[in-house]
Amino acid sequence: xxxxxxxxxxxxxxxxxxxxxxxxxxxxxxxxxxxxxxxxxxxxxxxxxxxxxxxxxxxxxxxxxxxxxxxxxxxxxxxxxxxxxxxxxxxxxxxxxxxxxxxxxxxxxxxxxxxxxxxxxxxxxxxxxxxxxxxxxxxxxxxxxxxxxxxxxxxxxxxxxxxxxxxxxxxxxxxxxxxxxxxxxxxxxxxxxxxxxxxxxxxxxxxxxxxxxxxxxxxxxxxxxxxxxxxxxxxxxxxxxxxxxxxxxxxxxxxxxxxxxxxxxxxxxxxxxxxxxxxxxxxxxxxxxxxxxxxxxxxxxxxxxxxxxxxxxxxxxxxxxxxx
Amino acid sequence: xxxxxxxxxxxxxxxxxxxxxxxxxxxxxxxxxxxxxxxxxxxxxxxxxxxxxxxxxxxxxxxxxxxxxxxxxxxxxxxxxxxxxxxxxxxxxxxxxxxxxxxxxxxxxxxxxxxxxxxxxxxxxxxxxxxxxxxxxxxxxxxxxxxxxxxxxxxxxxxxxxxxxxxxxxxxxxxxxxxxxxxxxxxxxxxxxxxxxxxxxxxxxxxxxxxxxxxxxxxxxxxxxxxxxxxxxxxxxxxxxxxxxxxxxxxxxxxxxxxxxxxxxxxxxxxxxxxxxxxxxxxxxxxxxxxxxxxxxxxxxxxxxxxxxxxxxxxxxxxxxxxxxxxxxxx
Numbered sequence: 001x002x003x004x005x006x007x008x009x010x011x012x013x014x015x016x017x018x019x020x021x022x023x024x025x026x027x028x029x030x031x032x033x034x035x036x037x038x039x040x041x042x043x044x045x046x047x048x049x050x051x052x053x054x055x056x057x058x059x060x061x062x063x064x065x066x067x068x069x070x071x072x073x074x075x076x077x078x079x080x081x082x083x084x085x086x087x088x089x090x091x092x093x094x095x096x097x098x099x100x101x102x103x104x105x106x107x108x109x110x111x112x113x114x115x116x117x118x119x120x121x122x123x124x125x126x127x128x129x130x131x132x133x134x135x136x137x138x139x140x141x142x143x144x145x146x147x148x149x150x151x152x153x154x155x156x157x158x159x160x161x162x163x164x165x166x167x168x169x170x171x172x173x174x175x176x177x178x179x180x181x182x183x184x185x186x187x188x189x190x191x192x193x194x195x196x197x198x199x200x201x202x203x204x205x206x207x208x209x210x211x212x213x214x215x216x217x218x219x220x221x222x223x224x225x226x227x228x229x230x231x232x233x234x235x236x237x238x239x240x241x242x243x244x245x246x247x248x249x250x251x252x253x254x255x256x257x258x259x260x261x262x263x264x265x266x267x268x269x270x271x272x273x274x275x276x277x278x279x280x281x282x283x284x285x286x287x288x289x290x291x292x293x294x295x296x297x298x299x300x301x302x303x304x305x306x307x308x309x310x311x312x313x314x315x316x317x318x319x320x321x322x323x324x
Numbered sequence: 325x326x327x328x329x330x331x332x333x334x335x336x337x338x339x340x341x342x343x344x345x346x347x348x349x350x351x352x353x354x355x356x357x358x359x360x361x362x363x364x365x366x367x368x369x370x371x372x373x374x375x376x377x378x379x380x381x382x383x384x385x386x387x388x389x390x391x392x393x394x395x396x397x398x399x400x401x402x403x404x405x406x407x408x409x410x411x412x413x414x415x416x417x418x419x420x421x422x423x424x425x426x427x428x429x430x431x432x433x434x435x436x437x438x439x440x441x442x443x444x445x446x447x448x449x450x451x452x453x454x455x456x457x458x459x460x461x462x463x464x465x466x467x468x469x470x471x472x473x474x475x476x477x478x479x480x481x482x483x484x485x486x487x488x489x490x491x492x493x494x495x496x497x498x499x500x501x502x503x504x505x506x507x508x509x510x511x512x513x514x515x516x517x518x519x520x521x522x523x524x525x526x527x528x529x530x531x532x533x534x535x536x537x538x539x540x541x542x543x544x545x546x547x548x549x550x551x552x553x554x555x556x557x558x559x560x561x562x563x564x565x566x567x568x569x570x571x572x573x574x575x576x577x578x579x580x581x582x583x584x585x586x587x588x589x590x591x592x593x594x595x596x597x598x599x600x601x602x603x604x605x606x607x608x609x610x611x612x613x614x615x616x617x618x619x620x621x622x623x624x625x626x627x628x629x630x631x632x633x634x635x636x637x638x639x640x641x642x643x644x645x646x647x648x649x650x651x652x653x654x655x
Contacts (some may be wrong), residue, residue: 099435107436115435124402129401156393156396162393322471
């Protein structure tokens, strides 16, 4: 299963990206709770191991089509915390220049990151298009696209997976099953318990992984990516986790049973990985503390950069509707 | 091989095929995809016939029945620098790809600077006794959408020139081709490279008394009406818009200001159609030149009916244009 063993440096990198994602998220959530945000935003809590583990498995020239809980992927693929926080605050210096909200619209073709739209699972067919462009040009590149459990019920999910399998596309689809589509639990929207089962209907590979285990997500993603690169077709990976806060920042998620949250709190992907790295002798609490401190400094810098950045000028509102 | 620029007589449909083939020869990034477009079949209307033999299945790609999915797939290809030309089998089916066009393709450059060089060919319009789901003209939805361009050629030459321009454009372009003109209309088409710029209307007939502003198959109905009107002493401008977004506002205003009377005609249903926008434009910016109300002629506020007497009652034609124009001329 493991195409590559993770060395200690890589394992610490995985921890760093998850911790940076968590620190960024905590700062963002706190700010919004204080009424100092603009518009809505989406907490990443619970999704760190998926977005970091899958994103880390990408090759340098691969393309990724993330969604709104993939801050870890955005960061490790090269959207800096500064640019990301600037986007949250609607600044000119964010990737969308104030044109799109929170993580929406954040993309950078130079970094191989596609922006997503709210209409999940639209990242899947767009990722398929990237994959088919690699096939068209005979390039050994792979596209990875993310979506959620809720979007796996949409017709577009079916259309895309059928085509991906039919065309043997170099595409890996990650379904982040966080058990809730806004207020509705997954068991109220589908009869299957594992979304990965659906892959069989398209004649493609599917597997379920523990979405709170960053190394499990990494290994499953890396294997699927290399399989796709070898021309052996697409894979559907379902990563199971729990959305630890509401759908969006305004949502208190009172509809989620407290016991369920407590159960998943005990399996926190970031804290759990830190404990594992210490236990396995990869690092010690002092070094982890240094990493945590570095993340705090980076996020503080990002917030200060965003706050100091100019807001877009109203006279530029019509710029960019069309490409030259 | 024809000398560059020499005109031959081609059908409207052959002009479309020629534009596709020439652009695919010129630019290896251009490909076509859609239902039934590949192989020897060449699409429901044969617009892509011969292309698979010349360019192979990678560049002439058959898709499953999945307009929403393959349109977004084409957007992903466009992000990577390919220039896909998507065939909707019928313009009526474009509603199944609505999200992919209006939410995804149309917003990408504004939101994050990603160009979407994508063409969607949509065989539209009726008069062919094809019923509610094979006769529609849904252009107003897309004209209403920021970030799209919309064209609707009325002649074989424009069919070639506008498709060439659309393929070379770095934005999503919806190309409404008129099914009733496919084989019924033959006209001169320049051989070789021929581009009709997006955004420029064409004065198909000149007259000082009244402006008929239209596009697509209705251009020919308007020209027939104008011929009769001339015999009655009413000289008409027939302005063929060619591009519906961005509108050639200068050409519309120039014609309306010259004649003082404007009739806007389209096959699409009139209510909240493109004619409403054009009438508002003229009323707003050429008001002092007007000698009468701006009138509109369009389809009825019904689905497009099948049976000949019903479809004829639904759809504008030369006779209805003649009567409406005569009434306006006498205002």
